[in-house]
Amino acid sequence: MNIWKSVMKFIYHFASPKHFYRISGKLIPWFGGLAAILLIVGSIDGLFFAPVDYQQGDSYRIIFIHVPAAWMSMFVYMVMATSGAIALIWKIKLADVVASSSAPIGAAFTLLALVTGSIWGKPMWGAWWVWDARLTSELILLFLYLGFMALESAIEDPRAAARACAILAIVGVINIPIIHYSVEWWNTLHQGATVTKLDTPSIHISMLIPLLLMALGFKLYYATVVLMRARNKVLYAEQNNGWVKAIIKAQ
């Protein structure tokens, strides 16, 4: 019980806007730099050194963008729902800020996954859009992101907006597996097994390495951008507090 209390105390302390602002300021350059290195190395490796796919030729190389983006689109929504739940239960304001800063980034990843998926689909299926289970799920996920952002911008009071969005994100995250499962089921029923899925069943190690590099790069890029956005939001939300005024004065 006592340990739990001191853990909570530590978290509250760390999550206080002032400390967050200070620490995130130190983390951002590191995250950003690492993200840049990983993304550059990963793209060079993926585009030039990874072997050519025997079925799809060079066009498969888009997976080095598409797959990490699709992974991130799910991951960011999970982050939003988790931090929303944390904000609702423990009333940690910072968690709200993280959730609302994540939404546009997650939506951008989702859009990227959709666009790259459709570009990839063109040579494979001969059409820009196919009602493939993964693409359809991604599209619905984009709707969920758009709903989150629309709700946030519709509610005037920022704290009420954050709490409403937290509830929406939690409801969404509970529904995502159900939606995903039903879309998958619908898809197999209507198209049978003839359509090639976007994923290859097994991936060669020389393709896997750039893919993982890119995925890690995407994660760090997200971490960088979300911290930057959250810092701005924290400053804005705490504009009445002394430490913010001191920072403004110092500049």
Next chain:
Amino acid sequence: MSQEKKHQEKIPLGQKNIKGLFVSHLTCERGYRELFKDLSFELSPGQILHIKGENGTGKTSLLRILAGLALPVSGEVSFDGYDCRKYRSEYNEQIAFMGHKLGIKLELTPVENIRSHCELSIPRTEQEILDALEKVGLYGFEEMYCNQLSAGQKRRVALAQIMLTETRLWILDEPFTSLDVVGIGFFLKMIQQHVDNNGMVLLTTHQDVNLENCTTKYLQLPSGEITI
């Protein structure tokens, strides 16, 4: 039974005989604008707290926080020594709230309105409801739809609602709006009776409230200064 036990365990030591409403270090913001800060006061049985302040100083926000409808940025509200947020249902049993919106359904008659409201706490018999309506001067209007009543008459229906809830703390936001002199007089008499029975009243109004044999406190917003 288990509820009782839960209560007893949670009572902080040394505060066991506390009665009434305690507010400590309440801070409220609207948007990013601070309305009031570090507001602390208490209200004991048999007292009235009259909240004063210009428009936009947060009178309504304060009442909504005290009723548990809104969240403060920081600070605590406790009733009889219990945290109102943790014991929401028990606290709700003790309070009656009258806001800008009266909570009257226009498509229902006064009797139906009061009956369905009372069924959310203590169900009342038809006769009790009719008596209450007669007391607030709505005799003969019981079977009319509320959209045919005037604004003042609707407020009288809400008055009858409050009368029939056996609560200790009344939270009234501009209760005298659109009431005529007779209505205000009657309402004041009701408040007097409530306070005489050791009830508590929190209200905002531009009207002077002078009652006998009871302490009336004045809370000035946004400064939070208390005068008696």
Next chain:
Amino acid sequence: MYNAFLSLLKRDLRLAFRHKSEILNPLFFFVIVVTLFPLGISPEKQTLAEIGPGIIWVAALLASMLSLDSLFRSDFEDGTLELMLLSEYPLSVMVLAKILVHWLITGFPIILFSPLLGTVMFLSPDAIVTLMITLLLGTPILSLIGAIGMALVVALKRGGMLLSLLVLPLYIPVLIFSANAVGSSMAGLAISGQLYFLAAFMVFCLTLAPIATSAALRVSLE
């Protein structure tokens, strides 16, 4: 608690019967939307029988969504919602009563009318029975999920468009399984899997949606 549930149920049903349009409008909407498709696509029997299940279900979904306003809007405007929040009884129980009323005045009439529309869309008798079963299992889900969305937007002046953006993606599983069940029963295939899914999803929503809705209402009324 039981009293509060029944009391709200009675009050809201009484209100709905004093505003008959609240019951009739979603029903008319449902019928009209279905009627538009033969006019827009083709009156051919084969085409209509193929797209019929989906169309009837999309129309039911829209009718249910567009009538969500009646759940909390008027209660919010006249302040009865505030008083509900301040009751000593659990808000989720009262919310459940209101959702039940919403289903009784929108979902239930749609179920009663669906055989007529099924016939118009040339569905087989078996498929019509399936349609009614899927509506019976599915429309409560629409009301339950819709209530969460409505609770989130109730305080907003123009919540209508936003509501559809919030709620429609969550309706997708219901649409997929229901329309598919009807289509499958037209083709003489087994439908028990789809019906089990719908039943499970309904129970799931029945347990969680009232809690989410009451949390959303508390936020909206701040």
